[in-house]
Each structure stands twice: as C-alpha cells, then as structure tokens.
Amino acid sequence: MPSEQQQQEQTLPAQHQSQQPGHESQMTPEPVYLKPDYRAAGKLIGKVAVVTGGDSGIGRAVAVHFAHEGAKVAIVYLNETEDARKTAQLVEQAGGQALLIAGDVGDPAFCREAVAQTVKKFGQLDVLVNNAAEQHPQEDLRDITPDQLLATFRTNIFGYFYMAQAALDHLKAGAAIINTASVTHYKGSGGLVDYASTKGAIVAFTRSLSEQLIEQGIRVNGVAPGPIWTPLIPSTFPADKVATFGAEVPMKRPGQPAEVATCYVFLASDDASYISGQMLHPNGGSVVNG
Template identity: 50%
Template sequence: MTGTENQDPRYRYPRPEFKEQPQNLPGQERTMMPEPDHGEMTYQGSGKLNGKVALITGGDSGIGKAIALAYAREGADVAFTYLSEDVDAANTVELIQDAGREALAIKLDQSSSEACDGVVEKVLQQFSQLDILVNNAAVQKSYDHLEEIPDNELRYTFNTNIESYFYFCRAALRHIPPGGSIINTTSIQAFAPSIHLAPYAATKAAIANFTLALAADAIKRGVRVNGVAPGPVWTPLIPATIPEGKVPGFGSNTLLDRPAQPAELAPVYVFLASPEASYVVAEIYGVTGGRMHI
C-alpha cells in the first residue's frame, strides 16, 4: 500500500470480506471477524485533554472504547461503564493504563436512574472531579415488522438509550465546571430511520432533540453540549443484532463502500471535548461515510 493510499479514505480500511457471525447481545469483540480497530496502533495524543477526567458510557467496546483510548492518550483519566462484557472492559482498562492514565470501570444496567446517579458519585470519589461526559452506550434489536416489537423490549430500549441520557446529564451537570463538555451519541438513524430498527431509531432522534435542548441550558453554566451522529460502524452490536444475511453487505450503502472503524469516530469526540471547540455548541456532527448525502 502506498503512502497516498494510506491517506485516501477508500483505502485506509479496505473493505473486508464480512461473513455471518451471529452473537448474543450485547456482543463481544474478541469473536468478531475482522477485529475492530480502536486506534491501538495509530492514535497519537498531543495533550489536548491534559488534567481532565472523562466519564464514557459503554466504554468496553466499539466507539466507546476508541474514545476511551483517545482520551487517555490525550492526557485524561477515564471512567467508563459497561453492561456485562468483563473481558472487553478489562482490555479497555489496560489500554487506558498503558497510556499512563488512571482508569475506572463500572459495571451497571443504565436503565435505572439510581444506578446512573451512583456512577457519577463513584467517579467523583475516585477522581474528585468530572470534566467530560460522553453518553454513548445503547441497545438495539432488529424486527421485521412493527407488530413483532414486545412491550418490554420497547420500554427497555427507551430506558437504556434516552432516559439514561437524562439521568447521567442531570447528575453530571451539578459537577462539571465551566469549560467542561457533554457529548451525546445519536445516529444516522435519527435522520434516516429504518423500520427494522424503529425503537432504536426513535431513541436516537430523541437524543438529537435532547442534545439541542440541553445545550441551551448547560451553556449558561459554561458547559458545552454537542452530539455525534455515526453512520454504520463495525462494533459488537452489528453481528449481534442486524438481520441474518445483512452482515456481508454492512456499510456498502455509503460513499466509501464500507463501515467505519471505531478509531475513525474518536477524533471527533476529542475535538468536541477540547478547548479547540470553544465556539462549538448545540451541534450534531455526522460521521456517516457520506451516507446522509446519498
């Protein structure tokens, strides 16, 4: 591969030959083929977040892990939550510590407001400060028809994906100082929804709306609130949730003809959390491989 190809987004991650690889929710990275890239070999920090403390929900895998690694290499101590994937979480802790920063992994079900409040308290006990909150964890399932969506799964999706954002923001805003940042992960599904992901898409639209509403309030305290809307990203949720037969073609409906790797999302989260984004507030950054323009 030439140096030019390394800079060309079409060749940075040549489209792999995806094969069916069913998993149980919430999915595990160690069984994915190919293994996702979180920037382990490529992300180099430059001190953009020195002295900061970040809390990232869903930091054990996927986008959350890539953010955790990037934040640590930018100089931040990192706390993160995860649902049940102990092995993946332990790997994230190792990556943070290898970057010379302190790590805190917290296992929880974020559909409970008490659990979310408890996480913020644990972060403050451990680090005595909280500067950055990244709401990232989410659950999704695919359904062929609206009639197939059980009430309990609908409630759990909304509890986990949008209500938790309210819980975490409410608890964290009392402690994030002026100059701090909240970044919410929405999705291309908020703007181009699929009926197969109707509950997930609806929560992501709510997150986009909540992000804009919260930004107007939080900036009065000096805290910037923004969102990131990823397109298709190669994370454990994909083999664990998308319909049978869809994995081989995943991400082919983008201009780059491939899904993103988690490492390609992390720099946006770094920018939004850094002083370089001091005039960026109430924005939602799309990282969709051109999908929104097709």
C-alpha cells in the same frame, strides 16, 4: 452461493454472534480502536471523563483516545466484564488511569452512584460521554413488544437523562457533554424503528440541553455515526447482512471505531470551545443536512 451483486457489495466476512452486545475476539476482522499513526497532542490533560458503554465499540475507542490525550476515564458498562477490563488495560497502556463501574444506566440510582464513584476516585468530572445503547431489529412495527420498546428507550435515552442529571452537580464552566446519536435519526431505519426513534430523541435532547446549560459555560454536542464495525453488529444482524454491512454509504465500507472517536476528542477539548448544540457526522459520506 452468493449472487454476483452480493459479491460486489461484500464488505466483511459473513458472521453472526448469538448474544448481544457481542465479543470483539470473535469478530473477523477485529475492530480498530486506535490508528497506528494517531498523534496525541495533550488535548485533555487534567480532565476526567465518564464514558457509558465504554467496554467495547465506539465507547472503547473514545476511552482509549481520551487516555492518549491525557484524560482519566471512568468506564461504565452493563455486565461485559472481560471487554471492560480489556478497555481499562488499553487506557492504562496509553498512560491513563481507568475506573471500571458496572451497572444499568437505565437506573437513576446507579447513574448517581457512577458519578459519585468517579468524583471520589479522581476528584472531579469534566466530560460526560453518553454512549450506551441497545438495538433489536424488527421488520414489522407490530412485533415491537412493550418490553422491547421500554428497554430500548430506557437504555438509549432515559439513561442519557439520568447520567446528565447526576453529572450536573459536578460539571463546571468549560465542561462538555457528548451524546451518541445515529444516522438512523436522519435517514430513518425501517428495521430499527424504536432504535431510530430514540436517536431522534437524543438529537432533541442535545439541542435542548445545550440551550439550558450554555450560560453556565457547559457545552452539549453529539456525534451521529453511520455504519461502524463494532461487536453490536454481528450480534444484532444475520450473517448475510453483516457481509454487506456499510456497502450502502458513498465510501462503500463500514467505519472503524477509531474513525469516530476523534470526533469525541474534538468536542471534549477546547478546540470546540465555540461549538454547542451541534452534531458531527462520521458516516462514510452520507449527506444528511442536520
């Protein structure tokens, strides 16, 4: 039986899924990808975006919000075909157009092909959202194998480089690159040392690439979410940890993907025309000063 403290800290029903990245349909409650009262304002009309890791979680919410704002969206995913099709359906229900592209962002040839398919389909590319990620908890540094270390860096940071390299031939003045980092870069995470390290690299990548591209009129920013309720959570952590997910932040709860996606809308739009090299922090009130 859970202790009184555990009961007070509980934010979600205890649950676990045995395979990453997990399935939304098995989550209780299911994540919120668009608030019922969201009011679109046409902020991305005429824009074409690529969203990696767009099949579920934060990526799905970004794709759906972009579609509501008028963008056409290429959804890049690894092999989660059912989830990706659902995201495409949500994009189309919002009045948008979707292109599904399956493959591994850790492969530079695939990244070039994903961008080429997007440009062939939609004629241009205006926004790149680097969001694909993986994480594998290990409480002891010595348990992080070379294979795990390489896989985490290959997806989480190499893929960001490869996608940006492929996109640059098509991005013009006014374009935006948005990278997904994490609060773990700022606060650390003893159980996710390799993952948090990649997120630190993403922050440095964002700031450095911003300096390189700013004279071309291309803005580069990032979003560093805190604990967000996505399929990756029950498929990563044991049930008892899922039950208190998000309890440690000042708001005492996990965030929903819809509460993060609006940051990407802002950074992709002309509303953020004077912002580059920065991070937004939808993290439930944690002050990280970064």
